Structure formats: C-alpha cells, structure tokens
Amino acid sequence: MNGDTRAHGSRVQLPPVSTTRRLFLVGGGAALLAAVTGCGLRVDLPQPPPPVPTRRRAPDEALIIGVVRDLDALLRSWPAAAKPAALKESRSLLTELRTVLVGRLTNDGVPTAEITSAPTSTPTAKTLSVGELRKRLAALPSAHLEATASATAETRELLTAAYGTIFASAQRLGAEAAPASEASPVRPQLAERTSPLVYAFEVVAAxxxxxQRRQALGTLERLRGLERLVGRDDAASGWSLPFPVTDQRSARRLGDTVLKRAVGGIGEVLGAAPTTQSLDDVARWVAAVQLAGDTWGLDPVAFPGMEQPDR
Known part of the structure; x- marks a missing residue:
C-alpha cells in the first residue's frame, strides 16, 4: 500500500506541541481557574486560623488578683521565728483568704496562670523578720482601699472582711491597727454596733x-477601748439581750452570740458608695472585734461575719 498508513496502525503519532502552544494551554488553565473561583466555587487552599475568642473579664478581676499576689508574696517570705503561735495562726488565716479569693476568680473563668503569675521585675523572695511582716500586713489593705471603694458591693464586703483579718493578724504580731482617731462617715453606724457589745459583756462578766469571768473582763476592756475610739451610741439605755442571762452557761452563750453577730452585714455599714476612709474604718473595727473574740476564746475566721464564701 502506497498511501498514508499512520491511521491504520495501533498508535497514532501526533505532531509535537510547540512551546507557544504549551504556554497557551497553561494560560488557558489559569483563565479557567479564575473563571471557576469567580463563580463562587472553593479551591482547596489553606484557610486562615479562626480568631482567638476574647475572654470576658470577671467582676473586679484586677483588684482581687492584686490582693492574691500580695498575699502570695507575704506567704513566700513568711518568717519562722518568734511568737510561733501567732505566726502559725496568721499564716493559716491568710492562706485561707488566698484560697477563697482564688476560688472566686476561677469560678468566674479566670485562668489560674493569670492569677498567680508575678511580674518579671519581682525580686526573689527572702524571709521577712517578724517586724517587717507586721508592717507589710498593716500596709497591705491600705494599698487596695481606693480600688475597693469603687468595686461591686459583693467584692467590697468580701474584701473588707478579709482586710479585717489582715489588720487583726498585724496587730497579733505587735502592729498598731486600731481605728484612727479621725472620724469617718460610718462612725455612727460603728458606734451603734459597739455600745451594745459593751453592755452585753457587762452582763456576761456579772x-x-x-x-470565764477573767475572759469576760478582758474582752470587756477591749470593747470599752474600741467604744472610746468610735464613740458611744446615743441609745445607750435602749438595748435588750437576745435571751435571758441568769447563769454562767447562758452568759457564755451570750458572749459567743453577740461577738459572732457583731460583724455580720458589714455591707450595710459601708453603704452603696463608701469612701476609702469608711472602708479603712470598718476593716479596722472588724479587726478590733476579732481581737476581742480572741480574748473571749473564740477561734478566728478568715471572713468574719460572712457565710463561708465558695471556693
């Protein structure tokens, strides 16, 4: 056969594609890809990561974290000498304060790492002397009073009770932490709570x-000193006891009852817009009542006058 036999073989050989045609095919593919994506069809390309969700801050978060970190610094530097009983008791109370405040934050969704991480500029903790510790304890609440005054009512009451415990711990170690001689706006309310305590312990002592009588007289002396600082209530003759007191057993019950009730509802004393002076006054008054309770033989608590906060 003399004709073209390429069409009759098993394979058909096509002429080679020129460079120009190859570029045309590639360019045409790019045009097709652009047309496809332009029609809204997805191309299998890496997608950007989703945005990190922003955590909502807890109420008064920065304030409470500040208190926790100050407590951490004190506990890391705690001395081991002199007055071991007072040191042990104070350390236990401050540890309880820290535990409850951290629990408040974590319950509100604050990550633990954000609570406990200290600034990088903080020097390595060294052991404090007892004198340094009591000064630090007495100064710690004052550092946070301004922020506490503008906090939510729940935080104000919680921290004021905590500050009372801190002031009481300072005073157990020898610091001066009694209410100031200058009157704050809440002095009348504090007087209303103090004078009935004096009267009640006059009955208890009698x-x-x-x-028990020696304890009652020691507590009465403390309460009379507190009354001299905050003033005597005008209704000095109008108090009634919560139940009849006719013997030593009912006298013990009365002493326990009035001291435990005295610091309850301190939020009512502070009011809706307390000043820093009012907060300081109430916290120091709470400390004084706690110390009167020490003399009477009551075990101190971290948050006096409050139900045990959730951890």
Missing part, C-alpha cells in the same frame, strides 16, 4: 466566775 454572770460569770473564775476563768
């Missing part, structure tokens, strides 16, 4: 004997 109905007690031996060790």
């Amino acid at each position: 109905q007690s004997s031996k060790t």
Whole structure:
C-alpha cells in the first residue's frame, strides 16, 4: 500500500506541541481557574486560623488578683521565728483568704496562670523578720482601699472582711491597727454596733466566775477601748439581750452570740458608695472585734461575719 498508513496502525503519532502552544494551554488553565473561583466555587487552599475568642473579664478581676499576689508574696517570705503561735495562726488565716479569693476568680473563668503569675521585675523572695511582716500586713489593705471603694458591693464586703483579718493578724504580731482617731462617715453606724457589745459583756462578766469571768473582763476592756475610739451610741439605755442571762452557761452563750453577730452585714455599714476612709474604718473595727473574740476564746475566721464564701 502506497498511501498514508499512520491511521491504520495501533498508535497514532501526533505532531509535537510547540512551546507557544504549551504556554497557551497553561494560560488557558489559569483563565479557567479564575473563571471557576469567580463563580463562587472553593479551591482547596489553606484557610486562615479562626480568631482567638476574647475572654470576658470577671467582676473586679484586677483588684482581687492584686490582693492574691500580695498575699502570695507575704506567704513566700513568711518568717519562722518568734511568737510561733501567732505566726502559725496568721499564716493559716491568710492562706485561707488566698484560697477563697482564688476560688472566686476561677469560678468566674479566670485562668489560674493569670492569677498567680508575678511580674518579671519581682525580686526573689527572702524571709521577712517578724517586724517587717507586721508592717507589710498593716500596709497591705491600705494599698487596695481606693480600688475597693469603687468595686461591686459583693467584692467590697468580701474584701473588707478579709482586710479585717489582715489588720487583726498585724496587730497579733505587735502592729498598731486600731481605728484612727479621725472620724469617718460610718462612725455612727460603728458606734451603734459597739455600745451594745459593751453592755452585753457587762452582763456576761456579772454572770460569770473564775476563768470565764477573767475572759469576760478582758474582752470587756477591749470593747470599752474600741467604744472610746468610735464613740458611744446615743441609745445607750435602749438595748435588750437576745435571751435571758441568769447563769454562767447562758452568759457564755451570750458572749459567743453577740461577738459572732457583731460583724455580720458589714455591707450595710459601708453603704452603696463608701469612701476609702469608711472602708479603712470598718476593716479596722472588724479587726478590733476579732481581737476581742480572741480574748473571749473564740477561734478566728478568715471572713468574719460572712457565710463561708465558695471556693
């Protein structure tokens, strides 16, 4: 056969594609890709990561974290000498304060790492002397009073009770932490709470004997000193006891009852817009009542006058 036999073989050989045609095919593919994506069809390309969700800050978060970090610094530097009983008790109370405040934050969604991480500029902690510790304890609440005054009502009451415990711990170690001689706006309310305590312990002392009488007289002396600082309530003759007191047993019950009730509802004393002076006054008054309770033999608590806060 003399004709063209390429069409009759098993394979058909096509002429080579020129460079120009190859560029045309590539360019045409790019045009097709652009047309496809322009029609809204996805091309399998890496997608950007989703945005990190922003955490909503807890109420008064920065303030409470500041208190926790100050407590951390004190606990890391705690001395081991002199007055071991007072040191042990104070350390236990401050540890309880820290535990509850951290629990408040974590319950509100604050990550633990954000609570406990200290600034990089903080020097390595060294052990404090007892004198340094009591000064630091007495100064710590004052550093946070301004922020506490503008905090939510719940935080104000919680921290004021905590500050009372801190002031009481400072005073157990020898610092001066009594209410200031200058009157704050809440002095009348503090007087209303103090004078009935004095009257109640006059009754307790009269109905007690031996060790209980000595305890009652010691507590009465403390309460009279507090009354001299905050003033005597005008309704000095109008108080009534919560139940009859006719013997030593009911006298013990009365002493326990009035001291435990005294610091309850301190939020009512502070009011809706307290000043820093009012907060300081109430916290120091709470400390003074706690110390009167020490003399009477009551075990101190971290948050006096409050139900145990959730951890």
